Amino acid sequence: MLAFNGLSPLQLPFPPKYSNCKTKTKQTFSIAAAYSIKTIPQHSIKNNKTIQSLCKQGNLKQALQILSNEPNPTQQTYELLILSCTQQNSLSDGVIVHRHLIDDGFDQDSFLATKLINMYTEFNSMDNALYVFDKILDKTIFVWNAIIRGFALSAHGEEALSLYYSMNQIGMPSDRFTYTYALKALVVSSPSISLIQKGKEIHGHILRHGFESYVHTMTTLMDMYARFGCVSYAKYVFVKMPEKNVVSWSAIIACYAKNERPVEALYLFWEMMSETFDVVPNSVTMVSVLQACAALSALGQGKLIHCYVLRRGFDSTLPVMNSLVNMYLKCGSLYIGQRIFDQMGKKDIVSWNSMIAGYTINGYGKEAVELFRDMIQNGVSPNIITFVSVLGACSHAGLVNEGKQIFDSMTRQHKVVPTVEHYACMVDLFGRAGRLDEAAKIVEGMRIEPGPTVWGSLLGACRIHCNVELAERASVRLFQLEPVNAGNFVLLAEIYAAAKMWEQVSKVKKLLEARNLQKVPGCSWIEVKRKIYSFVSIDELNPQMEQLHALLIHLSSEMKEKGYVPDTRVVLYELDQVEKERILLGHSEKLAVAFGLINSGRGETIRITKNLRLCEDCHSVTKFISKFTNREILVRDVNRIHRFREGFCSCGDYW
DNA sequence: ATAGGGTTAG
Known part of the structure; x- marks a missing residue:
């Protein structure tokens, strides 16, 4: 069976009573099951009732106290205890309940095992969840689904998938839940070409086993294709869906909005509005539609959606407001975007980041930096995206020292570890300002491997300042890392062209032709x-x-x-x-x-x-x-x- | 007993 790396965070001393679970037979399970319905003394029945009602009231501590002196808790009592631990967000209490449950012989109860796995999933404690899974002998479909779901939700796609495949191998048939979790697992796995293939296989299984009419499963399938950029597959699934609701419509609209096809996203939205009267868009739909408007700078459409948002009362929904701010800023309506931002009752990190980025793209670098300082004053912690935006602001506004200072503050003050993107921003900051030597020094001094974005920034700077020698050095690395990105070759050719080095220009062009690469059409x-x-x-x-x-x-x-x-x-x-x-x-x-x-x-x-x-x-x-x-x-x-x-x-x- | 879609950067 699959082993999950890493120690159990609580180092559970398992199992105290049945020291060798592997040798236990099915009989133990039936004894345990029988145990739960055996007659128990009157005071125990009273205790069980008390524990259950305490759990329902949210008084977990007192419930645990009674539990510690009660030899006969029932399955239902354990169920409520586990639920209560999840609600009270207490992993340590969950472990206490888990231990009691083992002591009382419920460790082979597959119903409670499912509940425990779900609880540990909530706490992101997959080591413990896997422990429960490994120990339970009667692995019902619920148990399997719970463990696959747990790994998928905690972004351990590979583990979830491997469990899904072992489930297939032992002949346990999947149900519609298994498929949705397996598809989720694909989405959170580390990128690889084979994932799409696996997704198509799961698609095939879904069809073969007659699950194609379940809206939830099919929507997840669509979303999987969308996330892998397979827009036509997503559309195919969508068209074939026998019944479409607001979620499936929102998912297909999001698919187009995210995959650089905003025109079709808008088209689908209007189709949804006009052709289906029983499907009414909600706030989630609005977010994707506004994203499409933003991508197109379609201010007229955006304002129309804004009216609709007000009419439906979505203006109290934070993600919708964030999308509105973003839309106005992307359309260059800085004033309107700023006003909405100022008037928002609640703001989250996304609101601040959008406004900072909005100032930047509208050419207000200084204001972006000021807002960044405001945000910190307001006690909001900047994240990775904040720094990409604010460093971008510095480089566009030529605020080199400011940028340097902010970059230093990243690790020192804000405990945000710089990624390749942030280094790319720094290269851009120095590069644009004409300080190419310092830009090159940044690349040399990086603690992590400079990716294509970093070399790309350097090459871009060389283009602005016509530095052929450095451009050649950067492009050697860039071409290794991105052998099929035509844009890089074009950039180099433009640098040669600017320096009137026509022979080199034609060499680069021949390289492009030889590799059969095409410029992305404007x-x-x-x-x-x-x-x-x-x-x-x-x-x-x-x-x-x-x-x-x-x-x-x-x-x-x-x-x-x-x-x-x-x-x-x-x-x-x-x-x-x-x-x-x-x-x-x-x-x-x-x-x-x-x-x-x-x-x-x-x-x-x-x-x-x-x-x-x-x-x-x-x-x-x-x-x-x-x-x-x-x-x-x-x-x-x-x-x-x-x-x-x-x-x-x-x-x-x-x- | 378990399930689906959304916002910010590059």
Whole structure:
């Protein structure tokens, strides 16, 4: 049988009475079972009743006192005692009850074993839970389910799975609970390709054994696919589900929102609202829908959802409020987001983190750091995410010393151990500020293995400051760690291109071709009159393409008269100047800007989101357009929000 | 006796 590593936290001296459980026969169990129904003296019956009612009142200590002098507790009494220990959150009392239970010969009672396993699971004490499991001979489906559930809930996916497989091996048939726990176990296992395969196998078992009509099991199955990024499988399960409730709808919406398909998430939400009258969204649904709005900078949709939230009274639900704050901040509506944040009665770490990150992406680094200090003043402990956000704020605002100081305070003051991401932030902090030597020193002095994010930050810094030599060093490591990430190769090629090292540029491109790697295509989204439109570079299928292109060409020639020179460095193909410029004009964000100009009302702010970093040429073109057309244009790229107004960008050309 | 979906960063 599987052994769980680690000592029992309480070092239970088991078993005091039946010193050799393994040799016990089934007979012992039936004796124990019989014991619970044997006639017991009148005062014992009274004691049992007293213990039970004390447990129900939450007076565990007194119940335990009576228990210690009572030789005949019943199964029901033990059940209530165990439940009470869980409710009182007392592991040590739980162990006391467990010992008594063994002394009284209930250690082969599978009902109580299940209860004990569940109790130990609540306390995250899986060593003890496994102890109970190992000792119980009559392993009923409840016992099996309880132990698998316990390991799955405590994020020990591998242990849970291995138990699931041993259960199969001994021929114990799974039920719908077993499948849900096994699927949960997959989700919490350490990432591996084979997990998806195992998930599909479990899917097969579920179908073969006729469990496909259980909503709970199928929703978990869907969620498993969603978490592994298998969106089409999740959708398949969803479509096949005979009965869909608010949870299954929320799960599929969350699936799309989390897997970079926010447009479909919104589409599903409206489908849910219009096509099914018996399914009403709840606060959990709202969170995923708002996440989708945030991802798209779809302010119109977001405001509509906000109204719905108010109408349904979800504005007292913390996660919903956090999602609203996040949505407004991601849409660049700093003022509204800030106001909601200020007016929130309750705030948790997520609220603070969202607001800090919101200041950062909107270009308010100093305010982000101030809010970080406020948060500590308010007695809220920062976590890993807080530091990623606040260090990001420092690096975007060029607050190098501030960042250094905060990084030091992480371990010293706040007992948060820096992860690779935090080192990446530090590399970015020094790198952006042009202090590449110090950035490189950070990498050398790391206590943990620098991952791809760290080398990536360094390479990014080299791109900003055109440092070919360091870029080459960083990319050697980066290419080893991420051999199939085309973005890294493109970054290096851009650095060579900036240094006019054309031979090297073509070498990198050949490397890309040889490995058959493709750049992630640029994609931009824009919301006009509450409808979402998406653009990819030079999209022949777009019916308005000619019109968009004509407008861009017109704007481009106007700009050239005013001294604009197209920045073709990002075009890595060997083409003549005219062709390069044509490709540049086809960048998805330019198309989205042109679309916004044509289709939205005069004076309306144009809001765009894109999946990559904004290129230099698009940046200068959008600056120009904002002035020329007297429009405010917001573009959110992967890093931050650029607010273009009257020829200037809020990022101060530093991004 | 046991069960499903949600928020923040990169």
